[in-house]
Amino acid sequence: AVKKAPASKRKKKKKKKDSDDDSDDDFEEKPKRKNSLYSREMVLSPDLAAVVGGEKMPRSEVVKRMWAVIKERQLQDPSDKQYIICDEQLLKVFGERRLKPFGMMKYLKKHITDPNAS
Numbered sequence: 001a002v003k004k005a006p007a008s009k010r011k012k013k014k015k016k017k018d019s020d021d022d023s024d025d026d027f028e029e030k031p032k033r034k035n036s037l038y039s040r041e042m043v044l045s046p047d048l049a050a051v052v053g054g055e056k057m058p059r060s061e062v063v064k065r066m067w068a069v070i071k072e073r074q075l076q077d078p079s080d081k082q083y084i085i086c087d088e089q090l091l092k093v094f095g096e097r098r099l100k101p102f103g104m105m106k107y108l109k110k111h112i113t114d115p116n117a118s
Contacts (some may be wrong), residue, residue: 037114045111047092059112063105070101 041056049055052065070076070084077083077098084101086094094107 040114040116042112043115045093045113047089048108048111051089051093056115059105059108062108062112066104066108067101 038060039058041058042062043056044052044054044062048062051069052062054061054065057065069090073087075084075087075090077085082100082102083098084090085098086096091097093111094104096107099107
């Protein structure tokens with residue numbers, strides 16, 4: 001077992017100078033990034049749109065809806081929960097019968113296109 005040092009010998013964190021003041025006067029709010037690649041609306045392929053229920057949506061929303069579909073249809077492999085077993089509709093999107101959903105983006109990128117790409 002690991003013994004802890006007595007309270008008197010533990011190192012105390014030092015406060016920075018001028019940190020006594022808890023006011024937010026010097027706090028600058030950073031502008032939020034809008035339209036990053038991950039949050040920008042993308043055009044979905046017809047196969048993927050049929051699964052998630054929309055023709056345009058951000059990548060983050062696609063992933064959320066894919067997880068919702070996986071859970072709703074109970075597609076997790078009962079013998080190994082880190083895999084899913086695709087039904088016919090998801091097979092058109094992923095191209096594999098059994099896969100790890102944590103790597104689903106590598107399969108979905110074929111079905112997601114940027115409308116602003118030239």
